[in-house]
Amino acid sequence: QTVSVSATASHPIPTTLWGQMFEDISVTPNTAASLNAWSAINGGQISVVADSVPVSNSLPNSLRFTIPAGRTGQVGFANSGFFGMKIVASSTYKGSFFVKFPTVSSFTGNLIVGLRTTSGSTVVSQTVPIRGASTSWQQINVSLTPRTTPPSTDNQFFVTIDGAAASGQTINFAMFSLFPPTFKNRANGMRNDIATALAEMKPKFFRFPGGNNLVRSLVVPISCMGQTVPTRWQWNATIGSLLDRPGRAGDWGYINTDGLGLLEYLLFCEDLGMEPIMAVWAGFALGGTSVAQNGLQPYIQQAIDQINFVIGDPATSAPAARRAALGRAQPFKLTYVEIGNEDFFASDTYTYRWPAFVNALRGAFPNLSAPLLPFALPAASLIYKSTEFIATSNINSPVLSPNPAQWDHHVYQTPSWFAQNSFFYDDMPRNGVTFFEGEYAAISTNPNDIFGSPANGRLTFSTMQSASGEAAYMIGMERNSDIVFAASYAPLLGHVAGSQWTPNLIAFDTGNVYRSASYFVQKLFSTNMGNEYIPSTLPSRTGTVFWGITRNTATGEIVIKVSNTVAAQANLTFVLPFANVATSGSLQVLTGAATASNSPTTPSALAPATRTITTGKTFTFAAAGFSVNVITIKAS
Numbered sequence: 001q002t003v004s005v006s007a008t009a010s011h012p013i014p015t016t017l018w019g020q021m022f023e024d025i026s027v028t029p030n031t032a033a034s035l036n037a038w039s040a041i042n043g044g045q046i047s048v049v050a051d052s053v054p055v056s057n058s059l060p061n062s063l064r065f066t067i068p069a070g071r072t073g074q075v076g077f078a079n080s081g082f083f084g085m086k087i088v089a090s091s092t093y094k095g096s097f098f099v100k101f102p103t104v105s106s107f108t109g110n111l112i113v114g115l116r117t118t119s120g121s122t123v124v125s126q127t128v129p130i131r132g133a134s135t136s137w138q139q140i141n142v143s144l145t146p147r148t149t150p151p152s153t154d155n156q157f158f159v160t161i162d163g164a165a166a167s168g169q170t171i172n173f174a175m176f177s178l179f180p181p182t183f184k185n186r187a188n189g190m191r192n193d194i195a196t197a198l199a200e201m202k203p204k205f206f207r208f209p210g211g212n213n214l215v216r217s218l219v220v221p222i223s224c225m226g227q228t229v230p231t232r233w234q235w236n237a238t239i240g241s242l243l244d245r246p247g248r249a250g251d252w253g254y255i256n257t258d259g260l261g262l263l264e265y266l267l268f269c270e271d272l273g274m275e276p277i278m279a280v281w282a283g284f285a286l287g288g289t290s291v292a293q294n295g296l297q298p299y300i301q302q303a304i305d306q307i308n309f310v311i312g313d314p315a316t317s318a319p320a321a322r323r324a325a326l327g328r329a330q331p332f333k334l335t336y337v338e339i340g341n342e343d344f345f346a347s348d349t350y351t352y353r354w355p356a357f358v359n360a361l362r363g364a365f366p367n368l369s370a371p372l373l374p375f376a377l378p379a380a381s382l383i384y385k386s387t388e389f390i391a392t393s394n395i396n397s398p399v400l401s402p403n404p405a406q407w408d409h410h411v412y413q414t415p416s417w418f419a420q421n422s423f424f425y426d427d428m429p430r431n432g433v434t435f436f437e438g439e440y441a442a443i444s445t446n447p448n449d450i451f452g453s454p455a456n457g458r459l460t461f462s463t464m465q466s467a468s469g470e471a472a473y474m475i476g477m478e479r480n481s482d483i484v485f486a487a488s489y490a491p492l493l494g495h496v497a498g499s500q501w502t503p504n505l506i507a508f509d510t511g512n513v514y515r516s517a518s519y520f521v522q523k524l525f526s527t528n529m530g531n532e533y534i535p536s537t538l539p540s541r542t543g544t545v546f547w548g549i550t551r552n553t554a555t556g557e558i559v560i561k562v563s564n565t566v567a568a569q570a571n572l573t574f575v576l577p578f579a580n581v582a583t584s585g586s587l588q589v590l591t592g593a594a595t596a597s598n599s600p601t602t603p604s605a606l607a608p609a610t611r612t613i614t615t616g617k618t619f620t621f622a623a624a625g626f627s628v629n630v631i632t633i634k635a636s
């Protein structure tokens with residue numbers, strides 16, 4: 001196959017093309033039981049009680065700890081973390097909790113607070129004095145730096161007290177938190193190894209807070225996870241002190257603490273250089289429970305407040321003043337606001353919900369620009385404009401008014417579907433409407449049961465076959481990036497021991513991060529974007545090998561991406577029209593057997609390799625079977 005390359009770019013590559021979609025998903029369902037992960041030590045009695053004087057209005061329950069009579073030695077309780085906890089020598093673990101005696105007591109003594117192996121040997125601990133005279137809540141902060149690394153991640157956070165000395169005492173606890181060193185050392189920050197893997201992708205946008213976790217409550221056995229409007233994600237319940245975050249029955253069968261909230265999302269966007277694509281709840285809950293048209297105003301106001309928290313002027317907007325009070329006077333950059341999520345589940349009511357929200361938000365934020373603030377701000381906080389409100393029902397079905405300028409399209413399919421639909425956007429009209437491919441992934445090899453179980457074709461981890469199919473689809477989106485402004489694989493993260501959804505871009509367990517085949521594809525595309533598209537001989541729509549070419553005008557490099565979605569090697573001859581073309585170029589290649597995947601048992605089965613290849617005005621390239629290739633050549 002000969003590929004003749006044009007000398008002239010057809011269009012610029014949008015700077016937001018490749019990014020990340022995040023939502024709170026994939027934790028073991030049905031873990032809402034409040035004592036989940038807590039256990040007693042040496043007869044300590046623990047229970048969860050509705051506290052008559054709770055630590056805060058948002059957190060009405062306390063852990064009640066009673067020391068039974070007649071115990072000797074340390075008595076207490078422990079928490080086993082998130083499927084265990086990784087402890088590394090010389091790292092500092094910052095713990096915090098609140099403690100009080102519910103009734104006055106003459107007791108004075110010490111708590112021992114620390115980290116231990118589940119078999120009971122202390123790794124590191126600290127002594128904390130407490131006294132029964134005061135019945136008011138006292139915050140305890142501990143900083144724990146072990147000198148040794150335990151043999152496994154089977155460890156616990158613990159609190160104990162001398163059983164004899166404290167015999168018969170009752171002590172209440174609340175709001176435990178324990179952090180390892182975090183990404184960029186941010187307080188209440190991200191797990192370092194996971195955030196580092198996310199940063200390596202050089203993502204250009206971050207969609208949050210969902211996905212279903214914004215909108216729907218799946219049918220779950222826990223009555224508190226109502227399928228009603230109150231369990232929706234609410235921005236104002238996710239900011240400020242952890243004491244003020246009640247958490248909520250999320251949409252994936254477990255409790256979201258909302259310890260990761262709106263401000264953390266926005267700071268993470270800045271830490272990774274990503275633009276937010278922020279969704280507002282748009283009046284739809286599970287199973288078509290939609291708010292009636294005449295009942296939308298409070299939710300529209302909540303969306304206005306959410307946006308003002310992000311870009312408002314602290315002098316004129318209360319939500320913006322809350323942002324300033326949390327240490328961030330300048331507005332954040334906000335370009336894209338999504339109205340709901342997957343409203344094709346309720347498109348009958350989206351016909352009135354979409355206009356109600358978009359018209360109100362356009363009215364409240366004519367350009368969604370941050371108003372000039374009364375005080376000088378660093379240049380970085382200059383006014384940002386945004387006119388992009390993204391619709392989430394099926395494209396033009398039903399027809400909406402006002403006509404959306406942006407649509408969010410989602411697709412979960414088989415690897416071959418993605419290869420066969422590499423031209424999905426080529427036939428879209430060029431009429432000013434642009435597209436956000438907010439969720440896509442090859443998740444099953446069974447076209448008749450896409451969302452089924454692993455026994456029926458569902459992928460647990462992405463494979464070379466699924467990732468090369470996705471790459472073919474991405475080559476199509478890159479070619480059509482005059483109308484595709486953003487695309488993100490979904491879901492992003494999943495714990496290997498507790499998830500409702502596979503595959504995920506990044507799998508992790510207590511101590512490890514597993515970068516998937518699809519992760520490397522996302523990273524290859526996002527770190528080799530180029531800034532303008534260079535047309536070339538089109539691949540066959542019904543073929544199995546796909547290519548696309550971009551140019552990086554800053555470095556004078558041509559970037560050729562090739563995905564071979566089948567086992568047979570594909571031989572391509574590239575004919576470049578440029579006067580000067582380097583005779584050697586760099587090849588980054590991800591390749592392996594169709595079913596190869598990175599997993600806890602085969603963590604490094606697949607990884608991109610880089611090598612030099614012969615190039616020139618005309619050169620041949622052999623794309624290995626099941627491979628994704630990025631060739632970079634100096635040309636001018």
Ligand SMILES: O=S(=O)(O)O[C@H]1C[C@H](O)[C@@H](O)[C@@H]1CO
Binds near residue numbers: 341342439501
């Ligand atoms: O059950 S689905 O609707 O397919 O769930 C999908 C679509 C939804 O937006 C997202 O939260 C989820 C997986 O990423």
